């Protein structure tokens with residue numbers, strides 16, 4: 455029986471969700487050899503697989519795109535980039551309908567095909583099939599643990615563990631790597647996000663890349679209490695009452711602060727009786743998970759109020775991630791490209807969430823763009839030689855890993871303190887997270903137990919991500935978008951907060967126009 459498996463490819467894609475699948479398909483369709491290494495099972499893994507993703511999908515006719523970009527630039531609060539917005543609009547428009555080779559579009563009541571709105575489970579399954587048909591090799595149940603680099607620091611592949619089958623480790627030597635490992639939800643119970651522990655952010659910083667916009671991560675979604683059902687669409691019609699029966703103000707888009715405050719006082723009940731009949735009728739098709747959840751609870755949600763909770767999304771429907779350094783979704787590290795939620799989406803969403811349309815379009819388009827640029831890099835570079843592991847922390851299980859994860863979750867999944875940030879609270883968070891960081895194992899890798907090694911690396915990634923979020927939130931001494939500071943009323947010219955550094959997180963400010 456083999457213990458290790460070695461592979462080679464032009465481009466290794468880490469993560470087989472929305473962005474990773476599109477990236478690998480783009481590589482294969484351009485004639486390159488692509489491998490996807492996926493922590494779970496490509497086709498059901500990733501946050502889009504449980505959702506009903508709508509895409510930012512706008513025709514080039516007339517002024518439609520110009521107007522859409524203008525609106526998004528306003529929403530981005532000074533941090534958006536019109537060139538990136540136009541790039542993803544064009545790519546999404548030309549590419550998304552091509553999923554039709556493997557996805558069954560169903561016409562709406564007027565007989566139209568709505569290309570922009572897809573059923574998540576079938577979309578992801580279609581992407582897997584399309585990738586395989588294009589010649590992509592998929593390593594399922596194969597979390598990447600660390601990147602590999604040549605003697606000059608260019609990224610040349612990755613190494614990870616196999617959670618199924620005879621091999622315990624895998625290693626891919628590649629001309630370039632696309633990180634598509636999603637955002638970080640700090641192991642909240644967000645549906646579909648169990649694997650989203652910030653691994654790609656850690657790997658990128660270990661390689662020398664920088665992050666941006668990590669402070670834009672205070673995003674919490676409503677779900678029926680005790681469930682993972684963070685589907686937001688029906689909650690747009692919700693009314694809420696606090697523990698004393700008082701109706702709460704209607705939450706604004708993505709802003710559940712009032713709910714967070716009421717939940718700190720006691721249970722909050724949700725009333726969905728205002729959901730229109732046509733949406734009730736369509737719900738089982740659009741979001742099959744919703745009906746299942748309420749059936750299990752034994753509740754008719756449209757007639758019976760039910761208690762709700764808030765679930766943290768971190769950088770998923772937040773915005774921050776690895777800073778994109780060029781128009782090919784490259785980073786500041788040669789051979790390393792980023793796509794989807796692992797990348798900072800500031801260029802297309804700025805300080806507000808891109809959930810609902812822009813994030814999915816970004817995942818698709820940045821995936822294709824990164825895949826093609828990575829292939830061009832691989833072809834220009836030729837075969838690499840030296841391959842050093844870049845991982846620095848969490849490569850072997852530590853005795854305190856569970857306690858470390860709990861400490862991180864306590865800080866990052868507390869809606870009130872994340873929604874309403876101030877310098878003193880952020881200092882306390884930073885001190886607690888520094889303690890957590892010191893408790894992580896830095897021992898060299900041991901061979902056994904793939905699952906424990908995966909878990910150890912996830913805890914390290916979550917801890918590192920929490921420290922970059924906290925340092926970035928402290929550095930942005932103003933309120934902008936989803937980042938709110940209660941201890942200052944400053945309103946500053948637009949700037950980005952760049953975060954880097956592993957042992958000690960560092961931040962610097964960069965004017966938005968530069």
Ligand SMILES: Cc1cc2nc3c(=O)[nH]c(=O)nc-3n(C[C@H](O)[C@H](O)[C@H](O)COP(=O)(O)OP(=O)(O)OC[C@H]3O[C@@H](n4cnc5c(N)ncnc54)[C@H](O)[C@@H]3O)c2cc1C
Pocket residue numbers: 468469470471472473474491492493494499500501502503504505506507508509510596597598599634635636637644645649650651653654684685686770771793794795796808809810811812813814815817
């Ligand atoms: C409930 C919900 C609804 C949403 N609806 C919309 C919408 O309607 N419109 C919209 O624009 N956006 C929406 N979004 C956001 C959108 O789904 C995401 O932006 C998009 O799915 C991101 O794709 P991704 O591939 O970057 O990340 P993911 O889909 O999270 O995929 C990342 C993949 O990487 C894998 N992975 C992680 N770590 C590793 C590792 N170390 N090694 C190997 N693999 C790894 C994971 O298992 C996962 O499969 C929604 C999000 C949620 C949570």
